[in-house]
Amino acid sequence: GAGVSQSPRYKVTKRGQDVALRCDPISGHVSLYWYRQALGQGPEFLTYFNYEAQQDKSGLPNDRFSAERPEGSISTLTIQRTEQRDSAMYRCASSPQGARPSWEQYFGPGTRLTVT
């Protein structure tokens, strides 16, 4: 079946603009995670959802970052007033079960964000 998809795959934006990154999880998956990954590093946790409820957003760097999953399926990560330090690969993952305890995650291809 279809895996996790993310769009756009590449996004170049100017400093100060807002961007919205979309994640379409595997159908029926309960949990959805957002990560940010720098080159040569492991994924850095940002936030996660069980169904439509945002369970933990402690990894969001500051209040310019927000995420939603209003119908418990597709999720959007929004970065307002982008800065160059926001440039990174943003990855989404979904998991078939709720996240207590954790289960295997299925990752999307990521969105490469470049802020100029």
Place this chain on the structure above:
Amino acid sequence: SQQGEEDPQALSIQEGENATMNCSYKTSINNLQWYRQNSGRGLVHLILIRSNEREKHSGRLRVTLDTSKKSSSLLITASRAADTASYFCATDAKTSYDKVIFGPGTSLSVIP
């Protein structure tokens, strides 16, 4: 601070040899997972081991977990060039609402 850290950071072996990577973590966990990432692509789940398990096998992969030492190891036997990738351990800390935290990874190169 990171929950899990892999060791070594980089490993280079000849095809056919075994590769062992280690992961240490700091707090009590429910589960520990290993993932593989090929050259900047998406991460692929390899194996999950629960805190009440000590060893688990999947094909050429063997994972051990020592909760008393807060460490895990991933053994890849009879390595192949296609095993060249970065390997990450991921843990869910019981005290952090079970969010999953990844370590910095071990970069494995298997030389044909």
